[in-house]
Amino acid sequence: MEAVYAFCVGLLTACGIFLTLRARTFSVVIGITLLSYAVNLFLFSSGRLKLESAAVLNESGVYTDPLPQALVLTAIVIGFAMTAFVVILAMRGRADLGNDHVDGRIPAKESAMQRHRGYKS
C-alpha cells in the first residue's frame, strides 16, 4: 500500500510542478494547489500509514502519530489562505497589467506568434 501512496505523492508533485512552470496565472494557481496536496500527503505520511487508529484516546491503546496531523491541519488552512492570495494577486495583475502572463507582459516573440494565429488577448 505504501508504494501506491508514494506513487500518488510523486505523481501529484510532478503534475503540480509541470503546471507551475506554465506561463499563465490560472495554470500556476492550479499547479500550486496540486503541489500543496502532494506536500500535505507527504508530511502526513511521515507519521507512517496506520488504519483505524486515530489519535483519539480510547481503550484500544493503538494510535497513529498525532504530530504530523496537527502540522498538516494548519498547513491545509494556511495553504488555502495562500492560494486565495495568489488568486487575487493574479486577478489584480490582470486588472492592472491587462494580461494574465506570469511575467506581467507577453514576451515579444510569443505575441508575434499569437498574432499569426489570430489570438486576441
Place this chain on the structure above:
Amino acid sequence: MSLIWIPLFPLLGTLVPLLTSRFGRNLCAFSVAVLPAASLLLTLLAAPDVLNGETLRYHAQWISSLGLDISFRMDGLSFLFCCLILGIGLLIILYARYYLSSQDSIGRFYAYLILFMTAMLGIVLSNNVIQLWMFWELTSISSFLLISFWSHKSEARKGARMALTVTGAGGLALLAGLLLIGHLVGSYQLDDILNSGDLIREHQAYPVILLLVLLGAFTKSAQFPFQFWLPHAMAAPTPVSAYLHSATMVKAGIFLMARFYPVLAGTELWFLIVSMTGLATLLFGAYMALFKHDLKGLLAFSTISHLGLITLLFGMNTKLAAVAAVFHIINHAIFKASLFMAAGIIDHESGSRDMRKLNGLWKYMPHTALLAMVAAASMAGVPLLNGFLSKEMFFAETLDQDTLGSLSWMIPVLATIGGVFSVAYSMRFIHDVFFNGEPIDLPKTPKEPPRYMKLPVEVLVFLCLLVGIFPSFAVSGILAAASSSVLNGSLPEYSLAIWHGLNLPLIMSSLAMVGGLIVYYNRRHLFQFQAQFEDQDAKYIFERWIQKLVNRCEQFMEWIDNGSLQRYIVTMMIMALIFMAGPLLDLKTTEGPRVLLDLNGVVLTGALLLCVGAVATVIWHRERLVALLMLSVVGLIVAIAFAYFSAPDLALTQLAVEIVTIILLLLALFFLPQKLPKESSPRRITRDIAIALLIGGVVGTINFAIMTRAPDTISDYYLENSKTGGGGDNVVNVILVDFRGFDTLGEITVLGIAALGIFKLIAAMRLYMPSSDERGRTWSTDQRPLILSVISQSLLPLAILVSAYIFLRGHNSPGGGFIAGLITSVAIIQQYIANGVDWVKPRISLSYQWLIAGGILVAALTGAGSWLFERPFLTSWFDHFHLPWVGDFELASAILFDLGVYLTVIGATMSILANLGQLTTSERISPEQH
C-alpha cells in the same frame, strides 16, 4: 583621567560646530578647538608615563563573546601619533577659519574634520583590532566627506569617490587579514597579537595575512600601484590636504605597518614586498612631482614619494631603519603640513595654483615666501633642517643591507636618484614660485595673508628648525618611545647629531643636492621629453574601469534576473532536484525493513481516481472549468485518504477547505481570461515534463523510503500527556490548542494577514465584468433558483448547530476551531450563493475584518491570561464540573483559545470570499471611489 576621553572628546566635538556655526566664524573656530585641545592636554599629561616605556590601557566589556570589546591602549607609537593628529589638527582648525570663504558652510566643515580626527585617534589608540578596523573605515568615510566638501565641483566628487573606492577596498582586505590574525592568535586584543609574532610568522597562512594587511596599508598610504587616488584627492580644500595628506590619513597605512611590525616584519617576504613597493613609490613620486604644474599636485606626488621612503625603511628589516622610519614620519608630517598650508595661502591670495603663472611672488609676500622656502628646503634635505637628519639616516640604512645579494648596491643608487628628484622639485617649488620673473595673468594681485593664517605655518617651520638644529633636545624622548614600541621594546644604539663626520651618506646627500640643481637647471629638456608621453589621467582610467565593472554587473544581473518567473522556478526546481537527489544516491536500498500494509481494492480505486484526476487536470489545464472539476476530484480523494489512514480531523478540514477553495477558484474564473492560449513550444513542454517527472520521482522515492522505515517520533509525550496535561482525548486538537498553542496563534495571525492583504488588493481592483462567455453567449439574468434559496435558508441554523457541536466536541473527538470555522463559513457562503449579496448584506451585519481582529485578540488574551496566575504564556487550565440534568462536563481554558481560532477562520474565509463575490455584483466598489 581615563584614556577613553582622548578619542571621546573629539567625538563629542563633532556636534559643537553644528551648534556654534551661527555665532560667527571666530567663535565657531574657538569653540571647535576646545575639545581637541582638552584631548591634547590629556595626551601630554600621559607623557611622563609613556616616555618611560609604560603602556596605558582602558578596557570596557562590549560583545566579549565575539571578541569585541571597547579597548584602548597608549604606548609610544600611539602617543606620537596622538600628538601629530591633535597638534596639527588644532593648527588646521585655526588655518581653516581664514581659508574658507564666507559662502562655505564652516560648521559642516569642522564637523567632518573633527569626525575625521576622532577616527584617526581611534585607529592609533585601539587595543582591539576589530575596533581598529572600524575606525579605519571611519577615516575612509570621513575623508570622503572632506574631499567632496565642495560637492558642486565634479572633480571633487570624482576624487572623493576614487579615494573611497580604493581605500575602502583596501579596508576590506585589511579586515580579512585582521580576522585571520585573530583566528590564529585566538584573540583580537592587540596586546596578545603583538606577543604572537613567531606564531604568525611560522604559520602557513602568513603570506596571505601579510598580503591582506599590506593591501590595506598600501591603499591607504598611496603606495605604488595604488598611488593614483592621492593626486585627485587634491580637489579637497587645502586645509584638508594639509591635514589628511601630510600627517594623518596617508600615515594611517604607515602606522599600520609600524603597529604590526613586531608581528609581521622580519621575513624575506616582508622585505621583498614592502621595500620594493616603497622603492618604486619613492622613485615614481619623486619623478612625477617635477612635472606637475599644479602646486598641490607637486606636493601630492612629493607626499607619495616620501611615503614610499618610509615604507622602504620599514621594509629593510633592520632596527635602525625602523627608527629612521619613525623619525621621518615626524619630520614629513611637520614640513609637508606647513608646505600645504603655504600652498593654500598662495592660492588664497593670488587666485591660482599654476606654477606657470605663479612667478616672482617674493616681492608680494616675502614673509610667506620665507616660511615656504624653509619648509621646502627641509623637504629637499638641506642641513640644519629636520628633513636632512632623517634623510641622512635613510641613506645610511640603504647602504647597510644585503638581502638582494650582489644586487644590493642598486638600492643606495636608486635612493640617491630619488634624492636628486626630490631636490629638483623642491627647488622648483622655491624658484618657480617666488622668483623666476613676474607673475603672469593672476586673477588677483598677490599680498600677504591675514596675520593668524600664517601662524600655523610659523609654528611648524619653527619645529622644522628646532628639530633640525637641536635634534636630541627636541625629539629624542618621543622618538625613543615610539621606536621602542615599534620594535617591541628593543631599541638599537643610534645618535641624533647633525655632523657624523665625512661619510658615505653625506656624500650621497651632496650628490643628490648637486644632481638636483643640475636637473632643475636643465628642466626644459626633461619637460620636452616628458611631453612626448600621452598624458594618462588616472581619473578617466578609473572611471572607465568603474563603468566597465558596472556594465558587467548589469549584464550579469540581466542574465540571472531577467524577469521571467518560469525561469526562476525552473532554476529553483533544478537546484531542489540536485539537493534532494544527492543524498538518495548514497541510500543503498529504497525499501526499509518496516512491515507494510496490504493493498486492497478500496485503496487501489482511490489511487486510480486520484491519478486520473491529477493527470486530467494537467491535460485540460487550458480548459479551465474542466481542470477545476478534475482538481476537486483530487482534493476529495485526498480527504478520503486522510479519513482512511486514521486522520479524521484532517479529513474534515480538507473537505471543508476543498469546498471553499473550489468556490474561490470558480469566482476567480469569472475575471480571468476564458481561454488560455497554447503558447509553450514542444521543446519547452518536453523540458518541463522531464523536470516534473524527475522531481516527482525523487519525491515519491523519498516518501517511500521514509514510510518503509520505522518512525523515530517524539509524539509519545503528547499521547501520554494529552489527557492529564491538556484535558482532552483528541490529541491532534490538544496539540493545536495547548502543546503547540503558540504555533497556532502564529498561524491564525498569518491567516488574518493574508485575508487583510486580499481585502486591500480587491478594494483597489479595476476589473470589468465580462458580459458574455467566450462563445459570445450573454450571462443569464434569471433570478436565483427558488428551491436552492429556500433550502439553504432552512439549512443555515442546522449548519450552525453542527458547527457548534463540532467546535465543542473538538477537545475530545475529531473537530475543533479550524473545522467548525470552515463549516460555519461554508454555511454562510451558501446563503450568498443562493440569495445573492444584496439579500445577505442587510441580514448578516458582521464586519469580517473585525472578526479576524477579535479572533486573534481572544486567542492572544487567553494566552496572556495565564500570566495572571503567574504561569508562562498560553498555559492551559481545565477542570471537571457537575450540573444537574446536564451531568458531568469539563471546562478548559483551551476552548477559549479555540474560540479565537474559530472566529479568525470565519473572518478570514468570509472576508476573502465575500469581498471577491461582491465584485460580481452591483454592490462592487467602483474604481472611482478609490
